Amino acid sequence: MEIHQLRTYVTVAREGHLTRASELLNLSQPALSAHIKSLEDELGVILFERTPKGMKLTPPGQLLLNQAENALSAFTGMFTQAKILKNEVSGTVKIGTFGDGLALKIGEFLPLMASCYPNLSLHLKQGISGVIVKGIKNRELDSGYVLGSYEDGEIAAIHLKYVRLYVTAPIAWKETIEEAGWFEIAEIPWIVTPPSCAIIEIANKLNQNNKVKPNRLDELDHQSFLRSLVAAGVGLSILPEDHAVAAELAGKVVLWRQLDCETALSFLYLREREDEPAIKAMILANRQVWGVKA
Secondary structure: OOHHHHHHHHHHHHHOOHHHHHHHHOOOHHHHHHHHHHHHHHHOOOOEEEEOOEEEEOHHHHHHHHHHHHHHHHHHHHHHHHHHHHHOOOEEEEEEEOOOOOOOOHHHHHHHHHHHOOOEEEEEEEOOHHHHHHHHHOOOOOEEEEEOOOOOOOEEEEEEEEEEEEEEEEHHHHHHHHHOOHHHHHHOEEEEOOOOOHHHHHHHHHHHHOOOOOEEEEEOOOHHHHHHHHHOOOOEEEEEHHHHHHHHHOOOEEEEOOOOOEEEEEEEEEHHHOOOHHHHHHHHHHHHHHOOOO
16 A cells, blocks of 8 residues: 555545546546555455546445545654654753763763754753753753653653662661661661652652651752762662662662662653654654653
8 A cells, every 4th residue: 555545545535526636636637546446456445436526435435534544644744743853953952850861861862862853952951850840840941851750731741661769878887777677767867858859759758658757867959969978878868779779789888678669750841842843852762762652
């Protein structure tokens, strides 16, 4: 089945006449007749019957028309979108990120964007999840990566993966941590994050569920700082798996493995902006990098 056959089928069905369809498609009537005949042979059904007034859809032709229109629309839309994204995406976009970028696959995302959309400039802005969401809503940011679930009426989210979380402690506390329960963990000094961070929201829920109140020590808003202070023996913290496991393998921290918790890693943008070429470009690139289907 060829796309020109579908185009002829749909146009003749809409116009009801070969002459008008011929003018619209800039093809001869014999060529249109040949398209229809080939399509009918391939499908094994008669799509049209000739009448004194023109071309009339048969019952099978009427039933198949909607699917033909959808297929033609999808095909046309794909090429139209590719043209827009390839040749007309320009300007600057600001993307909110957190952590060191490795877990966000920034090293794959940026080269793909540069290759496909050379006229689009990307600026990365470090922050914590709540601040990134606020930046997207007030348009200081065009999009962003966050931990946690922030999808609402204004914000759209592409779920990229689930991230496991670990309570992380200084290596010197190994024996204490391995035998500790929730009440003992709560008594140890904690390095916590600001209320706008997804980690502290998750930690608060876990503590509420286990009916404990953590011994808070200080607030920090950057995972790398959290990891370094934990390693230095300052206190406990909850960290995403990539940060926690890397520090454990380096012999700097110990993980409290009684925590059974994970959260979503998502790519966010404003719903009302999803048809903008730059936003579409970032959505397509993230879906490709992360293997996420539409």
